[in-house]
Amino acid sequence: MDITPHLPxxxxxxxxAGLVFFxxxxxxxxxxxxxxxxxxxxxxxxNVVDFCTSFxxxxxxxxxxxFSPSVDPFGLxxxxxxxxxxxxxxxxxxxxxxxxxxxxxxxxxxxxxxTTATIVSGGIAERCRFMAYVLVSIGIGLLxxxxxxxWAWGGGWLAxxxxxxxxxxxxxxxxxxxxxxxxxxxLGARAGRFAAxxxxxxxxxxxxxxVAIGVIxxxxxxxxxxxxxxxxxxxxxTIIVVTLNAGAFGAIGVMLLVWALRGIPSADLILNGxxxxxxxxxxxxxxxxxxxxCVIGIxxxxxxxxxxKLMDRWRLDDAVGxxxxxxxxxxxxxxxxxxxxxxxxxxxxxxxRWGFLGVQALGVACCLGWAYGAxxxxxxxxxxxxxxRIGPDEEAVGMNYSxxxxxxxxxxxxxxxxxxxxxxxxxxxxxAPGELA
Numbered sequence: 001m002d003i004t005p006h007l008p009x010x011x012x013x014x015x016x017a018g019l020v021f022f023x024x025x026x027x028x029x030x031x032x033x034x035x036x037x038x039x040x041x042x043x044x045x046x047n048v049v050d051f052c053t054s055f056x057x058x059x060x061x062x063x064x065x066x067f068s069p070s071v072d073p074f075g076l077x078x079x080x081x082x083x084x085x086x087x088x089x090x091x092x093x094x095x096x097x098x099x100x101x102x103x104x105x106x107x108x109x110x111x112x113x114x115t116t117a118t119i120v121s122g123g124i125a126e127r128c129r130f131m132a133y134v135l136v137s138i139g140i141g142l143l144x145x146x147x148x149x150x151w152a153w154g155g156g157w158l159a160x161x162x163x164x165x166x167x168x169x170x171x172x173x174x175x176x177x178x179x180x181x182x183x184x185x186x187l188g189a190r191a192g193r194f195a196a197x198x199x200x201x202x203x204x205x206x207x208x209x210x211v212a213i214g215v216i217x218x219x220x221x222x223x224x225x226x227x228x229x230x231x232x233x234x235x236x237x238t239i240i241v242v243t244l245n246a247g248a249f250g251a252i253g254v255m256l257l258v259w260a261l262r263g264i265p266s267a268d269l270i271l272n273g274x275x276x277x278x279x280x281x282x283x284x285x286x287x288x289x290x291x292x293x294c295v296i297g298i299x300x301x302x303x304x305x306x307x308x309k310l311m312d313r314w315r316l317d318d319a320v321g322x323x324x325x326x327x328x329x330x331x332x333x334x335x336x337x338x339x340x341x342x343x344x345x346x347x348x349x350x351x352x353r354w355g356f357l358g359v360q361a362l363g364v365a366c367c368l369g370w371a372y373g374a375x376x377x378x379x380x381x382x383x384x385x386x387x388x389r390i391g392p393d394e395e396a397v398g399m400n401y402s403x404x405x406x407x408x409x410x411x412x413x414x415x416x417x418x419x420x421x422x423x424x425x426x427x428x429x430x431x432a433p434g435e436l437a
Contacts, residue, residue, distance in 0.1 A: 009097040009232040013104050016228020020111035023221030024051055024118060029214030031122040033207040034268075034320040038398025039126045040206055041406050046121040046130065050137040054117035057141030058110050059083065064090050066109070066146035067154045075156035077147055097231045108228060112172050115225075116145050119176030122320035124183040126190050127395060130403045132388045139378045140179060148175055148370050152363065162347040162356065163363040167229040169283035169333040170367040177327025178371025179378070180318065186379045187389050189317035191396070200312040203319075208267050215271045219247050222278050226285045239285045242293040243278065246285075249294045250277020250301030250329075257302060268321070269305055275325045276304035280333030284341055292340030299336055300329040331364045 003010075028047040032040040061082055068078035068090050081089055087102045098105040117137040124133070151158040152171050165171050194200055205211060226243040227236055254273025258266045280300025281293050288296060307324030311317075318324065338357035341348060347356045382388065394402035401407060 003100060006097055006100055010101050010104055012232040012236070013097060013101065013108055013228055016224030017104070017108040017111050019221045019224025019228070020108070020115065021051075021221075023111075023115060023218050023225065024048075026214045026217030026221055027115075027118045027122065029210050029217060030271075031125060031214075031320050033210030033214060034122065034205045035125050036203065036398070037206040038400055040400065042130065042399035042403050043121065043125050045404065046125075046133055047118055049130075049134060050117040050121055051114045053134055053137045054114050054141035054145075055110050057138045058113045058146070059106070060142070062113065062141050062143065062146040063106055063109060065143070066149040070150070070154075070156060075151065075158075075160055077156075078150050078154055112168060112225075113141050113145050115168075116140055116172050116176040116179075119173065119322050119326050120180045120183060123177075123180035123318045123322035124187055125319040126399065127187055127389050128183065129387055129390055130399075131386045132382050135382045135385060136179075136183070136378055139382070140176075144179065144371065144374045144378065145171075145175060147374075148367055151366070158363050158366065161359050161362070162350055163359050164287070164337055164341070164345075164347050164356075165283045165334060165363065166286045166337075167226045167282045169279060169281075169330040169337075170363060173279045173282065173326035174330035174334070174364065174367050175371045177323045177325075177330060178368050179375035180322045181316070181327065182372050182375030183379055184316050184318055184323070186376070186383070189315065190319070191392060193317045194315050198315050200315075205268065208271075211268070211271055215274050218275060219244065219278060222247070222282075226282055230286055235286065242285050242288060242290055243281055245290055246281030246293045246297030246300065247274045247278040249297030250274055250280070250304075252301075253277075253298035254301040254305055257305060269308070272304045272308070272321050272325050273301035276300040276302075276329035279326055279329040280336065283330075283334045284337030287341040287345045288337065289340075289342065296333060296336045296340060299332050303328040303332045327368075331368070334360050334364050 024047060028044050031043045031047060035043050061080055063084065064081035065078045068081055071077060071079050079089065084090065084106065090102065117140045120136065120140070121133060149171050150156040152163055152165050153159065190203065192201060193203060222243055223240050227240045230236065230239060251270055251274040254276070255265050255270050258264070258269050277297035277300045280296050280303070281288065284296070285293070304321065304324045307328030308321050311323060316323075335357065338353060338360045343353065347359070351359060379388065390399060390402060
């Protein structure tokens with residue numbers, strides 16, 4: 001077969017895989033900036049290592065479970081093909097360039113698996129042990145992500161029903177949020193995050209400019225995340241415009257909302273609003289017109305604010321707002337796809353708009369149920385192998401030192417200031433400035 005006509009599409013697929021991989025840098029910046037400085041190295045290292053572990057697990061087995069033909073008549077899981085040893089069998093993607101260049105398609109899909117794993121690292125930051133997180137990320141790439149991915153993208157039962165999640169509002173984002181939610185519940189809140197009466201206390205970010213840079217990196221990577229999820233063609237530019245448009249309106253919607261409610265443009269909420277808009281449009285970027293993308297972006301952005309508020313009310317400590325951004329916005333984006341999609345698409349022609357909404361709601365419920373249930377089991381099993389949470393003394397000194405023995409000038413300077421203050425006026429160390437730094 002002459003592959004020359006397909007080479008531009010191959011090049012775009014490889015570039016898109018690189019853009020999605022670059023999102024790891026965005027997550028690293030966002031999560032490192034959102035946590036306290038004494039934990040920033042630990043969070044950054046987890047973002048690097050979860051790429052390695054989830055990629056390896058996806059190659060060893062996860063990819064085949066996701067994209068091979070189902071081993072059962074119900075479409076629950078694909079056939080296991082270890083180490084990509086039979087690529088002729090793993091041929092269930094269904095479109096030209098993805099099946100002509102199977103290793104390129106694997107590379108692209110592996111970066112999506114990496115994204116799911118790295119969502120978890122931020123939500124459980126500042127108290128989850130490094131080894132425990134490594135084991136969890138392996139479990140995500142080996143089984144949890146591939147199973148739901150098979151249902152929705154690999155020819156499984158949800159795909160047969162007509163479920164539409166173009167680039168992963170549920171498969172990637174809601175799934176990662178569900179596993180994060182399970183981890184947040186199992187691990188408990190960080191020390192000092194909630195008062196004795198349950199009132200939430202703000203733990204300030206170490207570097208909001210770093211968070212802003214990370215959001216820009218993520219938005220840039222989303223060009224490949226959504227743009228590369230369809231073969232290169234006339235629709236590619238439209239998908240990218242719709243995607244970035246939703247991110248912009250997500251930020252605008254949140255900015256106007258918090259300005260009206262608080263009287264100030266809250267930096268963390270606005271930045272998460274960009275991500276919420278991007279997450280929400282990911283399900284329908286191929287079928288939603290630009291005007292609909294504006295509304296979906298606003299819905300996704302507002303969903304992050306509502307989600308963050310509910311997490312505080314439920315006394316659940318998500319260090320970076322991962323559940324709000326990827327869970328609440330991801331779920332609303334999947335549902336909104338049914339409401340704002342072009343009426344000519346096959347799913348609406350088959351089910352009608354309200355029937356299509358029912359299929360989308362079923363997919364959201366199953367994704368959240370699978371992610372949370374399997375996530376709880378994974379966290380429990382991991383806890384049987386190694387301790388999940390650091391001790392109170394380790395939490396106080398910070399995970400940069402307690403987990404990695406990295407001595408930092410800032411920590412030493414803080415200790416010197418505290419000692420000086422204690423010597424001057426008898427102040428206790430924990431009362432001195434920098435205790436939460």
